[in-house]
Amino acid sequence: MKRIYISIGLLFLLILATNNLWWLDTQPQETEQQDEAFLQPNYLASNMQTRLYNEQGQLSHSIHANNMEHYDLLGFTLFQQPRYRIFVAEDEAPWEVTAEQGTLYEDNRIQLETNVRIISQDKEGFIRTVTTSFIEIDLTGKTMTSDQSVTISGENYTISGNGFSADLTTKQFELLDHVQTIYGKTS
Amino acid sequence: VNQDFDQPIKIKSEYQTADGIKKVSVFRENVNITQGSLEINADELEVDAGKGKGQETFIAKGTPASYEQTMKDGSRIRAAAEYIEYRVEGRILTLTGNAELHQNNHSVRGSSIEFNMEKEQLMAQGTDDGDGRVMTIFQTESTVKKQKTQQDEEQQD
Numbered sequence: 001m002k003r004i005y006i007s008i009g010l011l012f013l014l015i016l017a018t019n020n021l022w023w024l025d026t027q028p029q030e031t032e033q034q035d036e037a038f039l040q041p042n043y044l045a046s047n048m049q050t051r052l053y054n055e056q057g058q059l060s061h062s063i064h065a066n067n068m069e070h071y072d073l074l075g076f077t078l079f080q081q082p083r084y085r086i087f088v089a090e091d092e093a094p095w096e097v098t099a100e101q102g103t104l105y106e107d108n109r110i111q112l113e114t115n116v117r118i119i120s121q122d123k124e125g126f127i128r129t130v131t132t133s134f135i136e137i138d139l140t141g142k143t144m145t146s147d148q149s150v151t152i153s154g155e156n157y158t159i160s161g162n163g164f165s166a167d168l169t170t171k172q173f174e175l176l177d178h179v180q181t182i183y184g185k186t187s
Numbered sequence: 188v189n190q191d192f193d194q195p196i197k198i199k200s201e202y203q204t205a206d207g208i209k210k211v212s213v214f215r216e217n218v219n220i221t222q223g224s225l226e227i228n229a230d231e232l233e234v235d236a237g238k239g240k241g242q243e244t245f246i247a248k249g250t251p252a253s254y255e256q257t258m259k260d261g262s263r264i265r266a267a268a269e270y271i272e273y274r275v276e277g278r279i280l281t282l283t284g285n286a287e288l289h290q291n292n293h294s295v296r297g298s299s300i301e302f303n304m305e306k307e308q309l310m311a312q313g314t315d316d317g318d319g320r321v322m323t324i325f326q327t328e329s330t331v332k333k334q335k336t337q338q339d340e341e342q343q344d
Contacts, residue, residue: 126207126236156240157212159203171207178203178214183234183243183275184195 041069041078052139061086061139065102077104082112088142088168093121095168097137108139118144126171129153132164142168150175157183189259189305191223192278196245198232210237220245220273224257225304227271245273251285258307264290266302278305286312 046067054060065079082102085094100114111134118130132150137143145165152159152173161175200214212234220227229247236243251267258264269284279301282288286300288309301310 126205126210154236156236156243159212161203172204173207174204176202178200181198181203181212181214182195183198183236184241 039071042072043070044068045070058090059087063102063104075106078102079104082110084110084112084137086137086139086142086168093123093125095120097135099135109136110139111136116146126154127152127166127173128155130164130166144168157181189223189256191225191256192305194223196220196222196243196275198234200232209235211235218247220247225254226256227252227254227273229253229271242276245275247271247273254280254282256304258290260291262291264288264307266300268300278303279310280304 044067045065047065048068049062049064051062052060062085063079064083066081068077068079070077079102080100082097082099084097084102086097087094096119097112097116099112099116102110102112104110113134116130116132116135118135120128130144130150130152132146132148134148135144135146143166147163149160149162150164152161152164152175159175159181160179162177162179164173164175166173198214198218198220200218201216203212203214205212214232214234215230218229218232220229220232227245227247229249229252231248233246233248234243235246238244248270251269252271254264254266254271254273256264266280266282266286266288268282268286270282272281272283273279274281280303281299281301283299285296286298287294287296288300288302290307295309295312297312299311299313301312302308303310
């Protein structure tokens with residue numbers, strides 16, 4: 001009987017030793033706090049509206065979001081349900097971009113994820129709607145790229161493909177892996 | 188009226204690009220266009236949608252590009268040319284560059300052929316040797332039959 005108690009005791013000590021590793025941990029306490037600082041947003045906002053202007057004083061883009069978290073050290077801002085309006089040229093109707101989440105980086109790139117919808121407010125425009133699950137928009141260069149499946153539709157056509165890039169200024173767009181385009185009413 | 192023209196036009200290809208200002212799209216690599224029984228195969232296709240809805244022009248380019256469609260009498264018309272232009276509104280097919288059109292028992296060849304797909308009528312032809320002569324080959328019933336028996340014999344061997 002004694003031997004069982006000894007082995008249980010040894011087993012208990014072993015578990016205690018491997019689990020805690022307190023005697024190995026030489027780092028001081030503060031470094032943990034420093035790591036957590038990274039993960040704390042510098043400021044939060046809800047139901048926020050931001051307007052950004054370019055050097056010529058023209059409205060470049062505006063963002064509305066249900067809530068927003070800005071992480072200075074990490075260099076990005078997270079948006080929930082962002083609604084972006086991108087103004088390409090003064091005499092042109094803007095593009096409206098909506099998604100579940102958005103991440104805006106300091107170099108003015110925004111990545112939008114889940115139910116991304118891009119709608120041209122220009123009723124004469126060739127592209128009317130773009131839907132995808134992910135898109136990255138360069139707000140300075142006014143270009144968009146996606147490596148996911150995408151559906152583009154216009155007045156009398158619908159295009160489906162995988163991977164897409166578009167230049168909002170020159171209005172050129174390209175699908176590398178085109179699947180199908182339908183002209184006329186889609187059944 | 189041939190029901191084909193009420194159907195949407197479907198285009199498959201590997202690559203696609205478009206110019207939003209000119210409203211022109213270009214499709215490349217294994218381009219296949221279908222609309223009901225109409226089918227065009229080409230290396231490249233340009234679609235000009237500048238005139239608006241339902242007035243697109245499809246210009247297919249190939250070596251050659253080919254066209255097929257089922258006529259009202261059930262027969263299958265076939266054509267081939269370097270360029271096949273399909274004007275959706277007028278339902279007009281214009282073939283240019285070594286153009287040839289095969290309908291029932293006659294074939295037409297020339298540098299350019301224009302064909303009304305709805306009326307199933309040949310509208311104009313041109314030839315590049317300048318003397319206005321156009322090559323139209325009418326295959327009489329008998330020659331068609333003779334060809335058919337030859338084909339049947341070959342199949343039996």
